[in-house]
Amino acid sequence: MDSKIGKELAQNFNIVFKDGSLLDEAFTQASYVNEHPNQGLKFYERIEFLGDAVLQFVVSEYIFKRYPNLPQGRLTRLRAAMVNEESFASFARECHFNEYIRLGKGEELAHARERDSLLCDIFESFVGAVYMDQGIDKVITFAKQVIFPKLDQGRFDEYFDHKTELQETVQADGPVNIEYKLLSEEGPENDRTFKSAVMIDGEELGVGQAHSKKHAEQLAAREALLRLKKQH
Amino acid sequence: MDSKIGKELAQNFNIVFKDGSLLDEAFTQASYVNEHPNQGLKFYERIEFLGDAVLQFVVSEYIFKRYPNLPQGRLTRLRAAMVNEESFASFARECHFNEYIRLGKGEELAHARERDSLLCDIFESFVGAVYMDQGIDKVITFAKQVIFPKLDQGRFDEYFDHKTELQETVQADGPVNIEYKLLSEEGPENDRTFKSAVMIDGEELGVGQAHSKKHAEQLAAREALLRLKKQH
Numbered sequence: 001m002d003s004k005i006g007k008e009l010a011q012n013f014n015i016v017f018k019d020g021s022l023l024d025e026a027f028t029q030a031s032y033v034n035e036h037p038n039q040g041l042k043f044y045e046r047i048e049f050l051g052d053a054v055l056q057f058v059v060s061e062y063i064f065k066r067y068p069n070l071p072q073g074r075l076t077r078l079r080a081a082m083v084n085e086e087s088f089a090s091f092a093r094e095c096h097f098n099e100y101i102r103l104g105k106g107e108e109l110a111h112a113r114e115r116d117s118l119l120c121d122i123f124e125s126f127v128g129a130v131y132m133d134q135g136i137d138k139v140i141t142f143a144k145q146v147i148f149p150k151l152d153q154g155r156f157d158e159y160f161d162h163k164t165e166l167q168e169t170v171q172a173d174g175p176v177n178i179e180y181k182l183l184s185e186e187g188p189e190n191d192r193t194f195k196s197a198v199m200i201d202g203e204e205l206g207v208g209q210a211h212s213k214k215h216a217e218q219l220a221a222r223e224a225l226l227r228l229k230k231q232h
Numbered sequence: 233m234d235s236k237i238g239k240e241l242a243q244n245f246n247i248v249f250k251d252g253s254l255l256d257e258a259f260t261q262a263s264y265v266n267e268h269p270n271q272g273l274k275f276y277e278r279i280e281f282l283g284d285a286v287l288q289f290v291v292s293e294y295i296f297k298r299y300p301n302l303p304q305g306r307l308t309r310l311r312a313a314m315v316n317e318e319s320f321a322s323f324a325r326e327c328h329f330n331e332y333i334r335l336g337k338g339e340e341l342a343h344a345r346e347r348d349s350l351l352c353d354i355f356e357s358f359v360g361a362v363y364m365d366q367g368i369d370k371v372i373t374f375a376k377q378v379i380f381p382k383l384d385q386g387r388f389d390e391y392f393d394h395k396t397e398l399q400e401t402v403q404a405d406g407p408v409n410i411e412y413k414l415l416s417e418e419g420p421e422n423d424r425t426f427k428s429a430v431m432i433d434g435e436e437l438g439v440g441q442a443h444s445k446k447h448a449e450q451l452a453a454r455e456a457l458l459r460l461k462k463q464h
Contacts (some may be wrong), residue, residue, distance in 0.1 A: 045304035046296065053292035060285035064278065072277035136368070 005100050012095070013142055017133050026129035027097070027122065029112070031104025044125035051128025054136070058143050059083050069168045073102075073159070081159040082147065089119035091146050097122050146205070162221035169228060170200055177201050180217045196220050237332050244327070245374055249365050254279070258361035259329070261344070263336025276357035281452065283360025284367070290375050291315050298383075301400045302305035306393070313391040314379065321351035323378050330355050401460060402432055409433050412449045428452050 005023065009015045016024045021042075030043040059082050063075055070078070081087070092098060098113050101122055112118050118125050150156065163180075172174045181204075183195040195209045196216035205227055208219025237255065241247045249255045253274075262275040291314050295307055302310070313319070317406075321419040324330060330345050333354055344350050363371050377445065402408045413436075427441045428448035437459055440451025 046307065049307050050292055050296045050404045053289045057285045057289035060282055064282045070278075072281045075278065075281050077271075 002100070008096065013145060015130060015134070015138065015142065017129070019133050022129040022133050023126075024102075026051075026125040027100045028102045029104065029107060029118070031107040031112075032102040035104045042072040044121060047128035047132065048121050048125035050131065051124035051126065054126060054131045054139055055088075055127050055143075056083055058136070059147065062140075062143070062148055063151075064111045067165070069165060069172060071168075074159075076158050078156060081156045082150075085116050085120040087150075087155075089116035092119040092123040092126075093131055094128075095123075095146060097126060157218075157222075162225060166198065166221040166225050168227075169225060180220065182213065183207065194223070198224050200224065234332070240328065245377060247362060247366070247370065247374065249361070251365050254361040254365050255332075255358075258283075258357040259332045261336065261339060261350070263339040263344075264334040267336045270445075279360035279364065280353050280357035281360070282363065283356035283358065286317055286363045286371055287320075287356060287359050290368070290371055291379065294372075294375070294380055295383075299397070301397060301404060303400075306391075306396075310388060310391050313388045314382075317348050317352040319382075319387075320355040321348035324351035324355040324358075327355075327358075327378060329358060365444060389450075389454075392450075394450045394457060397455040398430065398457050398460075401457060414445065414448075414453065415439065422462045430456050432456065 005027070006017065006020065009017075009023075025042040025047055026044050028041060028043050029044070033041045033043045059079055060075075063070070063078055063082075067075065067078075092213050098119055101113055101118070103112055107113075127139055127142070130142060165185070167178060170178065177200070179199040181199055183196045185192060185194055187193045191211070193209060193211060194213045194216040195207065196213060196219075197204045197207045198217065198220040199205070206223030206225075207221040208216040208221070208223060210216040210219055236261070238249065238333070241249075241255075255260040257274040257279055257459065258276050260273060260275050262277070265273045265275045288311070289449075291311055292307075295302070295310055295314075299307065299310075330351055333345055333350070335344055339345075340370060359371055362374060399410060402410065409432070411431045413429045413431055415429050417424060417426055419425045423443070425441060425443060426445045427439065429436050429439045430449065430452040431437070438452040438455030438457075440448040440453070440455060442448040442451055
């Protein structure tokens with residue numbers, strides 16, 4: 001195992017591999033193995049197969065528990081937004097995995113190192129290696145650092161409908177009156193800012209501000225949901 | 233929870249739910265909930281979402297570890313053969329889950345109870361409920377009873393290529409001579425039986441018998457693989 005990689009993984013994620021060969025496998029592409037025959041090297045594909053399933057599982061469980069009122073269809077859409085090539089590639093870059101990959105010369109010249117499809121694979125193979133070396137709890141710890149915070153940062157908000165979620169949450173135990181109120185509308189015509197509040201049975205539970213009324217209401221609903229969750 | 237279901241699950245799978253409401257949820261279709269409003273019933277869809285991911289994960293890990301020489305593409309094909317509507321529906325029937333489902337009257341009349349798509353969903357939701365109630369180890373125990381033995385029974389053999397697997401296994405540490413020898417060919421033209429042996433560096437490691445030479449060779453390779461695994 002490359003000692004620089006080992007050091008960075010320990011520093012950034014508190015992950016120290018017992019079996020460094022798993023890490024080598026996770027970061028090695030077939031093209032590199034082909035250029036270094038007779039060294040008994042393995043490439044990442046098999047362990048990526050495992051990591052893919054581990055990630056699906058860990059993300060599924062997290063959103064299942066975190067959004068207890070989200071119906072299946074929306075859970076499935078949200079998972080699809082989180083578990084895909086584009087987001088895994090971006091997580092891989094954020095973790096500097098693009099620097100860690102061992103590539104053959106041809107692939108290097110073809111800029112494979114920055115290709116989303118490869119980076120996605122490598123993100124999965126890394127998780128597969130963590131799982132094999134240290135088990136599911138360490139994978140969850142890693143996901144809590146790299147994947148799950150993106151939900152709070154609004155990264156997947158387009159897949160969410162906070163207004164519907166709020167409605168389902170507060171009406172779970174019976175009918176409740178939900179109203180959105182426009183508090184203010186300011187600024188020039190081409191850069192208007194809207195401020196909306198959501199009122200639940202007359203009580204203001206959240207306020208949102210955005211460049212469209214619709215988005216402001218979504219943000220208000222999101223704030224109300226966060227507040228309700230804290231009360232529970 | 234229906235006490236008959238609880239009893240059967242305890243007898244057949246040694247599974248005793250702590251939280252019976254999870255089991256109710258797993259076996260209840262939306263149509264039944266709609267016919268029984270105001271009872272706070274839940275239907276299986278959310279927990280099926282979770283169970284689906286749990287099953288993918290458990291099956292992936294099992295075949296990843298069991299077939300250490302199977303390349304990713306073949307692992308993926310094998311998983312697809314194990315994790316799909318048809319096989320999950322058959323597992324559900326084998327477990328008598330078709331008898332446990334709570335359906336609305338219309339769905340009952342439409343014979344939904346025997347529909348593969350519903351039975352597959354129910355198999356997943358049951359596993360989701362087991363996972364929520366008792367954790368991953370109990371799911372693996374259940375899979376060892378219901379899913380994994382099918383591999384040894386040859387249920388997914390069409391997705392396997394034992395000859396290729398044998399080749400990859402024995403040649404992992406360098407070139408080895410593999411030969412298939414026809415031992416005998418018997419019976420009438422329209423019902424001929426072929427007996428083949430696989431020789432590895434001159435030593436007979438497996439014998440197979442089937443109605444085609446190709447299948448006899450596959451079975452011989454399979455026997456050789458089992459023998460090699462025992463040696464390890």
